[in-house]
Amino acid sequence: MRSRHRSTRVVVRAGVAVGVVGLALVGVAVPPATAQDREVRADRSAFRACHASLLPAGTAGVDRREVTSEVDGLVQARLAPGNGREGDWDLAVFDKASGAVVAASAALRSRELAESFVRKGQQLVVQACRYDGPSRTATLGVDFLALTPQGTPTTAERAEVVRVETPRQEDKDTLLGLDLDLTEKGDATGVEVVLAGDADRETLRRSGLKSTTVDADLSRTSREAAERDRAYTARGRASGLPSRRTSYRHLYEYEYELKELARGNPRLVRAFTLAEPTNEGRDVVAVEIAEDVDNAADGKPVNVLMGVHHAREWPAGEHAVEWAHELVNGYHRDNSIRSLVARTRNIVVPIVNADGFSISREAEPKGDFTRFDYEMKRKNCRADDSPPQLRTGVCKANPGGSARGTDPNRNYAGFWGGAGAGLTWGSETFRGSAPFSEPETRNIRDLVSKRAVTNLITLHTYGNLVLRPPGVADVRAPLEEPVVKALGDRMASRNGYDSIPSWGLYDTTGTTEDWSYWATGGFGFTFEINTAGFHPPYEDAVVAEYVGAPPAAGAGKGGNRAAFLDMLANAADPAAHATLVGTAPKGYRLKVHKTFQTPTSPVRQPDGTTTPPIQVTDTVESTYSSTGGRFTWSVNPSTRPYVAGRYGRDPLAPPQAAIALPNPPGVPAENTRFPGNPVAESIPFTVQGVPAVDNGRFDVSVSWTSTSTDWDLYVLDAAGQVVTQSAAGGTNSERATLLDPPAGQYTAVLVNYDQVDPANPDDWAAGRVEFSSPVPPTYGVKEAYTLTCTDRQGRLVGLTDVFVDRGQTVDVGDVCTDSARTTKQRRR
Template sequence: MATRTKRFQSTRVVAVGGLVAAGLAAGAGVASGSTGPDDGRRAPARAASDEPTQVVMVRAPEVEDRNEVIALGLDITEHATQRGIEVVLHDAQDAQALEDAGFTWTVTVDDLEALTARNRKADERYAASVARSALPSGRTSYRTYDDYLADMNRLARLYPTLTKPLTLPNPTVLGERIRGLEISADAPDVRDGKPVFLLMGAHHAREWPSAEHTMEFAFDLLQSYYDRDRDVRNRARRVLSESRVIVVPVVNVDGFRISRSAQPMGDFSRFDYEMKRKNCSVSATTTPEFLGGTCADNPAGRQRGTDLNRNYPGFWGGGGASTNFLSDTYRGDGPGSEPETDAVRQLISERSVTVMISNHTYSNLVLRPPAIAATGKAPDEPQLKALGDAMAAQNAYTSQASYQLYDTSGSTEDWSYWITGGYGYTFEIGDEGFHPAYEEAVVGEYLGEAPADGVGRGGNQEAYWLAAEAAADDAQHSRIRGSAPAGKTITVSRRTVSPTSPVIQPDGSVGDPLLYEDFLVTSYATDRGGRFTLDVNPSTRPLVAGRYGRYPEAPPQGPVTLVNPPDVPPVGGSETTTFEVQGLPAADNGYAVVSIGWPSDDPTAYDWDFTVLGPDGTPVGSGATLANPEVIRIPDPQPGTYTIVADNYKGGDAAHDWSGEVTFESPDPPVDTGVKEAWLVSCTDRQGRVLGTREVVVDRGEVAGVGEICRRSSLKR
């Protein structure tokens, strides 16, 4: 275990130039992730420096620890593991803030600018040496936004019956249109009643691989439809006959254009526009010195804007998002306030999106709801986990609930899942940087080829195929059946009002939740008449259905005293011990709680750290704080032999050796509210007259019948 690293010795001198010189003097504000009051720590305020920027992994093994690091107001990369969270250190003040809060860290990137330059050179070499990559498109370098438009137009021309160009309803802050492509058999018939798999990229502008992977899957689907290999061809035709795939490569068009065309600096400073994350909105809370200029050249630099993935109204205003307009995780002036966010909401609200993936970089993760720990497990946790695990098996990513990293309020998949019932996931692509070398981050990660971690497994290519097949799976959504004459329109709709999180205020106090409205409506055209089947999500929102749990089938296991091996490892060394977890019929364990302490009241003199490995050898929990005892809580422990790795982090000796035990708790019972919501199914003619309605309650995997819905006698009274 490395000791605390103190790299910076003095505060850097800021050099400023261009339009923004006058605005930099203020340079104050909370940086990424702060949810408390503005404590005076500034966002990155330099434009240049002769001292390199570092990236460090802060030791933060518990979710609460990582939330605390975020709340310090430092520049968080959002790359996190179960052991810690990455932070960009711009100067000595950043390092001091971590040290003052009691955190330790190791350096992962000693010179961020140099790493960025090496990646750029690697991209140049790869593009020069490879005429065509193994990607479906054959690309060898990152696309510009115009390249995305050209590729979508090209696919629409080549496959006119399988594609339909898509324009989302709202223009962006700068007036751009958000473009996408619909892919399905007879794609122009958008009112065909099929379930939808929605794949999106670049909510965050600097995360270029997220858009690349999204675009490549469009090529994949369409080329596979006519592939010479029968199995490949049949798979594509089955997916596209039974479902509709919508790809939106770039959600944050304004930010992406700026990031992709910026002069490289590679240091994450305020005017390193290549590292822009947010959109281009100007918050109503922006102070005068940061107003003026264009989004690509203004006093706030890349920090102007709202984090679109903190702006969705589902649980908006809670932890893991900042109240400060300069922060990279600024949540926006209100729930769903941004035109880009609202455009995606409208798209999902008007289609039966049964599976959604929002691509991001980086951390090698497949994340599922909930994104906030206090929400509780999703009622569909078993199904969400099963699909997440299956996809992660293809790309060698870690499959877990989003909150297991840290709280994230206002995220895409949280709103989508809890309001519509469609499964929602975030992919964090790759393990190094927001847009590292193309050969690894795009070619390798998409195909599952070296140098990516998931070599030979199928990569994100196969993970997306699994998601598309799940979207079409009748067991994963609901269906409504009936019959109607030709020329009628069947509409399925629901209007709901939902609360945000209790809203954290700029001064750190917590206010009441806000209410927001959603109107979900999808339509089906009965061109030929007769029987119809509409694929929809369950009528009852997961938000009101309850929370996942299970009733115990046996008592929990009795406590286990841990056996400390003889002798004591030297400082910096480690030792192991094991314990057994029983299963049914002997015991039903909802939680295993490992508690290990040692004789000392001084954590600066004596400190042990612990990692728990599950029966398959993968980490399932760790305790590496300054607490004594360290307490590690493991949910739903599988039966088998668990290994504890004890690290003598500081001062451990015979007089200060550890001891501990494992206790077990029953599982949390399920929460079933008993509340059922209904879809309103209606039939209208070409003049818009309502001919019949039904209220339909239907659960996941079920089929509900509405009969001859267009009879006037079916109107509600």
């Protein structure tokens, strides 16, 4: 039908100062729009992408308003349900002259936010499209926010990536304390770090940590990547991805694509909205993929893949949504994938941090990592924790810049408050004011806690890593470490990544899998995709990494596609989770339930003090809806790994006695290029084994007089391979550690890296190898689920406790009868 409304007035809210550097929001208020102007109406719905093109006035299913920007600044167009009725309306803003989309939103309901930059005098068309649902109307609001430059512009400083050498735990702790922008690319001896400017370079210099330049000009690299993306898309050839996509998506494209997958596969795919909107009011959209998808309580194991906790990590969302396409395409065309989908339920959340991603994706590409480089925003849009004077302004333009917000992947309760998270608002890893203080993490907590998620992968960039719990070395691995490691290793064999515990990169607390695994028992991993950057060229970071093509490390091995399939196969394997079997009448509902408290870490404070741990209450539950007769129901183990115990082994013999390392005569020449230059001192030593001794670790240490002198320490095995090292700077000692060392011949190599006065060398002394016993495992108590059964009227008719371990099947009998309740047995 034709629109009954010819135009609308626009509310321009009075703005507030954004600060002395950057931008300020100012506005001149105009009379509010009438109720009639604010209502958009369509008597019919149409399945179309509202953002795809500017449609002619009068197009069925569309209502539109023409407005003119009176400011240089932002346009914010919002939709809300009309007359309190919920439907699915989408929103897009177009430049009237060119027809180019300026901003859009395509979530699953009538709650939309389309926001972007506009210029004064720009003529716009705001297009509202009724996609589906019963509501014929929605309420439209359009605001303009003026952005005025404030203060003296500063020349952007050169941003670079350096590799900081961290061979010892003390070095990693020092690096974490510098509050620099750490990437996820690293290994046992070093981490790549972004230095945004001279202040960061000076901070690193003063720390005494050594570094080498990896990328001397990030801005240039960013421009080159963008140009490669444009050229790749311009070729006009479909990629090898399941969707055939050739470019990074916008948030509204993710939203639309997910609901189109659901519309095209109604019994296989369900699109849904997570529990809470974001700080800016955006809905977070996900899909579930399973046979008879609407029957979520069918007892199948649940596999979850999610992306973009960190806004700038665009490939994470791309891999997640391609996995959704993979499952749908494979279900129809590939018998092996069809079989896996038939035995599991799969949930995909491509964009966890919708606010931050939208800002990063729509921002002007700068690549300089300054405070106002919104393309490189990492965190969410929380403003409350920043200083009062920096809380003003919208997230896309505010005085705190991209630094404002909380890091969602430091906000989960798992060991929250400990090492590896920022303590203050401006840190890129700021943990937030409390565990689960953010809607993004509460959304994932709600999902995982209520769906008995047995398998979970959270995607990030960058580093070519498959990370497993724990995030902190001092926590010690869980008793299931061999099983978790084997699964991580199997996936890493497909994508060519390194499979390591999370702390092997550096300590982190408050991360996704360090809550989900320890609290629920569901396997959890982080993938760090590619080694080139946060969102490097699409052809490499998305296409090649997903399908396993050059230059990806998984070329010829299957790539992340094959790794995701390995995780799905594990979800389908009864040996990887627990199983309940029994009998229940049709229409009866069973539920396993457990409520418990888990302490955080002792909470580090900005002033250097530590306060006691916070007790966090979690509730984990899963439901099964009986179809009548015998049932099989997949759940996680009833005992969560946090209380099950820690991994270790009992000593079989005492540790070996310490060995003194003699210092050979003389001092070797200075050498800054070991092992390329082999000039050094070598001292052999022997490590014994069982039955005589049992060494859980050895520590090789040396010391000298002055911290201005620099000796480096390497330990080689009998084959001449470096097995551990310590190469710090600014200290007068080095210590290299090897866990569970095999018996055999080793060599300590001392490299004279730097002498303040070569004529009077400061030689090393007090060399020593010390051995320690293995740390025995610790064992906790077993926990039970409370299993209840309710009849069709919701009345409780059965109750029992259930103890069940991973890989175990427990028969709960006819739990829905009174006799089952009176004869219940506790199974241990």
